[in-house]
Amino acid sequence: MPETKILLEEKDIPTHWYNIVADLPNPPAPPLGGDGGPLAAEKMLAIFPGNILEQEMSVERWIPIPEPVREAYRLWRPSPLVRAHRLEAALGTPCKIYYKYEGVSPAGSHKPNSAIPQAYYNKVAGINRLTTETGAGQWGSSLALAGQMFGLEIRVYMVKVSYHQKPFRRSMMQTWGAEVFASPTNMTEAGRRVLAEDPDSQGSLGIAISEAVEEAASRADTNYALGSVLNHVLLHQTVIGQEAKKQFDKVGDYPDMIFAPCGGGCNFAGVTFPFFADKAAGDKRAQNLRFIAVEPASCPTLTKGVYAYDFGDASGYTPLMKMYTLGHDFMPPGIHAGGLRYHGDSPLVSQLYHEKLIEAVAVPQRATFDAGVQFARTEGIIPAPESCHAVRAAIDEALRCKQTGESKTLLINLSGHGHFDMASYDKYFAGELEDYEHPDHAIKAALERLPKVG
Amino acid sequence: MPETKILLEEKDIPTHWYNIVADLPNPPAPPLGGDGGPLAAEKMLAIFPGNILEQEMSVERWIPIPEPVREAYRLWRPSPLVRAHRLEAALGTPCKIYYKYEGVSPAGSHKPNSAIPQAYYNKVAGINRLTTETGAGQWGSSLALAGQMFGLEIRVYMVKVSYHQKPFRRSMMQTWGAEVFASPTNMTEAGRRVLAEDPDSQGSLGIAISEAVEEAASRADTNYALGSVLNHVLLHQTVIGQEAKKQFDKVGDYPDMIFAPCGGGCNFAGVTFPFFADKAAGDKRAQNLRFIAVEPASCPTLTKGVYAYDFGDASGYTPLMKMYTLGHDFMPPGIHAGGLRYHGDSPLVSQLYHEKLIEAVAVPQRATFDAGVQFARTEGIIPAPESCHAVRAAIDEALRCKQTGESKTLLINLSGHGHFDMASYDKYFAGELEDYEHPDHAIKAALERLPKVG
Numbered sequence: 001m002p003e004t005k006i007l008l009e010e011k012d013i014p015t016h017w018y019n020i021v022a023d024l025p026n027p028p029a030p031p032l033g034g035d036g037g038p039l040a041a042e043k044m045l046a047i048f049p050g051n052i053l054e055q056e057m058s059v060e061r062w063i064p065i066p067e068p069v070r071e072a073y074r075l076w077r078p079s080p081l082v083r084a085h086r087l088e089a090a091l092g093t094p095c096k097i098y099y100k101y102e103g104v105s106p107a108g109s110h111k112p113n114s115a116i117p118q119a120y121y122n123k124v125a126g127i128n129r130l131t132t133e134t135g136a137g138q139w140g141s142s143l144a145l146a147g148q149m150f151g152l153e154i155r156v157y158m159v160k161v162s163y164h165q166k167p168f169r170r171s172m173m174q175t176w177g178a179e180v181f182a183s184p185t186n187m188t189e190a191g192r193r194v195l196a197e198d199p200d201s202q203g204s205l206g207i208a209i210s211e212a213v214e215e216a217a218s219r220a221d222t223n224y225a226l227g228s229v230l231n232h233v234l235l236h237q238t239v240i241g242q243e244a245k246k247q248f249d250k251v252g253d254y255p256d257m258i259f260a261p262c263g264g265g266c267n268f269a270g271v272t273f274p275f276f277a278d279k280a281a282g283d284k285r286a287q288n289l290r291f292i293a294v295e296p297a298s299c300p301t302l303t304k305g306v307y308a309y310d311f312g313d314a315s316g317y318t319p320l321m322k323m324y325t326l327g328h329d330f331m332p333p334g335i336h337a338g339g340l341r342y343h344g345d346s347p348l349v350s351q352l353y354h355e356k357l358i359e360a361v362a363v364p365q366r367a368t369f370d371a372g373v374q375f376a377r378t379e380g381i382i383p384a385p386e387s388c389h390a391v392r393a394a395i396d397e398a399l400r401c402k403q404t405g406e407s408k409t410l411l412i413n414l415s416g417h418g419h420f421d422m423a424s425y426d427k428y429f430a431g432e433l434e435d436y437e438h439p440d441h442a443i444k445a446a447l448e449r450l451p452k453v454g
Numbered sequence: 455m456p457e458t459k460i461l462l463e464e465k466d467i468p469t470h471w472y473n474i475v476a477d478l479p480n481p482p483a484p485p486l487g488g489d490g491g492p493l494a495a496e497k498m499l500a501i502f503p504g505n506i507l508e509q510e511m512s513v514e515r516w517i518p519i520p521e522p523v524r525e526a527y528r529l530w531r532p533s534p535l536v537r538a539h540r541l542e543a544a545l546g547t548p549c550k551i552y553y554k555y556e557g558v559s560p561a562g563s564h565k566p567n568s569a570i571p572q573a574y575y576n577k578v579a580g581i582n583r584l585t586t587e588t589g590a591g592q593w594g595s596s597l598a599l600a601g602q603m604f605g606l607e608i609r610v611y612m613v614k615v616s617y618h619q620k621p622f623r624r625s626m627m628q629t630w631g632a633e634v635f636a637s638p639t640n641m642t643e644a645g646r647r648v649l650a651e652d653p654d655s656q657g658s659l660g661i662a663i664s665e666a667v668e669e670a671a672s673r674a675d676t677n678y679a680l681g682s683v684l685n686h687v688l689l690h691q692t693v694i695g696q697e698a699k700k701q702f703d704k705v706g707d708y709p710d711m712i713f714a715p716c717g718g719g720c721n722f723a724g725v726t727f728p729f730f731a732d733k734a735a736g737d738k739r740a741q742n743l744r745f746i747a748v749e750p751a752s753c754p755t756l757t758k759g760v761y762a763y764d765f766g767d768a769s770g771y772t773p774l775m776k777m778y779t780l781g782h783d784f785m786p787p788g789i790h791a792g793g794l795r796y797h798g799d800s801p802l803v804s805q806l807y808h809e810k811l812i813e814a815v816a817v818p819q820r821a822t823f824d825a826g827v828q829f830a831r832t833e834g835i836i837p838a839p840e841s842c843h844a845v846r847a848a849i850d851e852a853l854r855c856k857q858t859g860e861s862k863t864l865l866i867n868l869s870g871h872g873h874f875d876m877a878s879y880d881k882y883f884a885g886e887l888e889d890y891e892h893p894d895h896a897i898k899a900a901l902e903r904l905p906k907v908g
Contacts, residue, residue: 003463003464003528004464004528004529005464005528007463009457009461010457010458010459038827073834074457074458074459075458075834076834086603092599104558105834106830106833106834106835106836107834108873138720143836145560148831148832149540149834167876168873168876168877169882171876171877171879171880172836172876172884174880174883175827175830175831175876175879176830176831176884177831250554278756342646347827348790373629376560376629376630377602377629377630377631378602379529379560380529380530380559380560380561380599380603381560382560382626382629419562419622419873419874420873422622422625423621423624423625425619425625425628425629426625426628429625431630
């Protein structure tokens with residue numbers, strides 16, 4: 001039997017991040033100020049360091065990874081590429097299925113790939129405190145870990161409903177020394193305003209972002225860090241796909257299709273963009289390669305949203321970004337893949353979808369857990385609910401190929417494990433998971449409230 | 455900086471298990487029947503397959519690992535050996551600290567190393583169902599996973615208090631297709647007897663063992679599997695130490711001291727026995743190598759128990775084994791390292807301790823979490839409470855060496871991660887963890903109730 005795990009050495013950790021902007025057929029649409037006018041640099045510099053804003057705007061193809069970041073990556077990178085022999089056998093498919101497993105990071109997901117450099121660049125810029133928001137807790141715990149690595153204090157505003165429902169993600173952040181508060185708090189103007197209206201507010205990601213941004217903007221020693229959507233976050237995640245390419249080289253294979261869960265877009269970008277570079281460079285193997293962003297049917301940003309300027313947060317505090325959106329006040333149902341409950345999508349991923357360079361598919365919740373359980377029972381690893389989306393779509397393709405007799409090579413980005421999501425698996429087994437399909441009329445109504453630009 | 459992770463290829467997964475019995479200065483004391491007479495083979499054959507009993511009694515030094523077991527090991531083995539650069543720096547110690555990380559298994563601990571072969575050997579023997587007990591759930595989840603790998607039904611009797619306090623370990627077992635019942639149940643004579651006396655019984659490991667053994671003994675298609683203590687379980691765990699030796703070879707190093715948590719003894723045995731083989735073979739590097747079994751001060755089996763024949767379970771259903779024991783009806787306090795709450799110790803580890811070939815140290819609970827948090831904040835990984843014991847003892851040695859200026863090479867067996875133990879970390883941070891020191895008079899009283907033998 002060929003190898004199960006395809007491993008690299010630490011010297012194979014990429015030395016550069018890949019910036020897809022250099023290879024896009026068209027330049028990205030610029031972010032705009034909240035009023036639709038040009039974006040004010042000083043407003044961004046109040047919450048982000050200059051070195052990160054430089055990356056955010058960069059058009060350089062390759063951006064060097066600082067050595068201290070590579071050192072920290074060595075705690076878990078390179079992550080394994082695994083051939084899913086047992087899943088293939090269980091499906092009886094002629095396809096080869098591989099998965100890149102990002103759950104080996106101490107935080108259990110791909111999120112530290114960007115948390116580590118964000119902490120580093122802030123430290124270098126003289127910043128000793130970061131604020132951030134977190135929903136399910138994957139980003140917050142990754143930033144807490146990164147704070148320990150570079151000696152920064154981390155304050156996390158955690159959506160109140162998650163704070164109480166996911167106490168163990170909170171414990172994890174505290175173990176890594178972060179302060180965690182249930183948002184809305186009475187520590188910020190934004191929080192107090194919400195509490196005045198509704199003392200029992202359970203919070204939302206939009207409110208938590210507002211609190212974190214407000215605090216960062218009001219303190220000179222404190223910046224803000226975001227876990228997805230922005231260009232620099234996607235950039236940092238490209239270590240995933242670069243490693244995967246080396247791993248495919250090692251076994252003389254190459255994918256025909258890549259499947260990744262897609263919420264804000266950073267893990268989809270992380271695994272696919274470096275293969276996009278092959279395509280752009282004219283690599284023959286990549287010419288028919290397909291990139292599949294897998295999103296929840298209940299939050300179908302790419303498949304049912306529109307491509308327009310919208311706010312990144314629910315309250316309209318952020319700049320306007322051109323992206324696929326369901327409307328910034330769209331309230332996704334309480335599905336268990338918290339990382340995919342986002343009304344928008346990263347501008348870069350949105351542009352690629354708009355230009356038909358990538359594909360998207362929306363899958364219903366129960367079917368994703370069917371796939372996750374089948375994966376766990378064959379490959380051992382219990383996937384995070386977000387990752388189950390990619391597994392679902394890949395299994396569907398493998399079964400389709402079983403019918404047609406095609407023998408494709410499929411790559412799944414298994415973005416994290418589900419150790420902190422077992423309550424969701426419980427609900428699945430108890431038959432209590434619901435499938436939500438977002439109704440067209442609700443989307444239409446939300447889109448009518450888009451900000452008017454230009 | 456030298457490598458952080460020292461990795462092996464799948465071809466380096468050991469081909470044989472190492473049986474320390476072949477290298478012991480004295481033959482092991484035989485197990486006896488519950489009445490103190492010779493052990494009846496047919497009673498053992500009612501719950502264990504012949505191929506496993508053969509391993510249990512074997513005196514062969516090297517026992518081949520069946521290829522299907524090695525195939526299943528490839529899902530996560532070889533596990534990494536990691537140089538704890540950041541912990542060393544934080545301690546300012548001249549010591550080199552390495553840890554062998556067994557938390558990379560899908561179940562998150564070293565337990566699948568034996569669950570996989572136990573499931574395999576039962577399958578080969580024509581058995582399609584296994585029963586077992588579990589406390590904290592690490593063993594139960596490992597056997598559930600192993601059942602999936604070889605197509606066996608798994609029924610787990612989970613101590614009722616854990617069933618309710620650790621619902622996510624239960625969910626994990628169900629995700630891997632196992633049936634899980636809160637013990638005591640009304641499905642067995644043993645369970646019904648307990649419930650008749652106390653309908654609100656919260657269960658104990660002893661009761662759960664009785665239920666699992668009773669069911670296995672009463673059904674021809676069903677066997678029983680145990681997760682520690684017995685010779686064959688320790689044997690299977692020797693893949694850990696064998697890999698570690700190859701990994702040290704790869705970097706041209708060799709340990710001076712090995713630290714492992716010790717409850718039933720299987721993870722201590724797994725990492726240390728293969729190094730004991732070096733010692734026995736006259737390897738010069740191994741002549742001053744020290745093996746440190748780390749146990750909780752609240753359950754100080756080796757450090758405060760006696761070496762005598764005793765039952766393996768609380769109710770006296772098992773054969774008698776010669777081992778260090780605190781008395782089979784010793785009730786350890788509710789410490790958070792559930793895997794170390796065992797009144798006895800494996801007969802092999804006990805014999806080594808009795809013959810002064812290994813050392814033991816007992817550490818208080820709060821100090822183990824101090825060490826676990828320091829480890830998490832430097833190395834990223836949040837250790838299981840059991841593993842925190844070994845980390846504590848190794849840090850103590852590293853700090854001692856800082857005083858004396860000695861530069862030793864220390865190896866920790868990091869037996870698992872703490873993702874399912876975050877409630878314990880919560881208690882630690884809330885200042886609610888207690889230190890228990892077991893009083894000498896209670897031990898004395900328990901030891902007076904030892905069974906009379908010979």
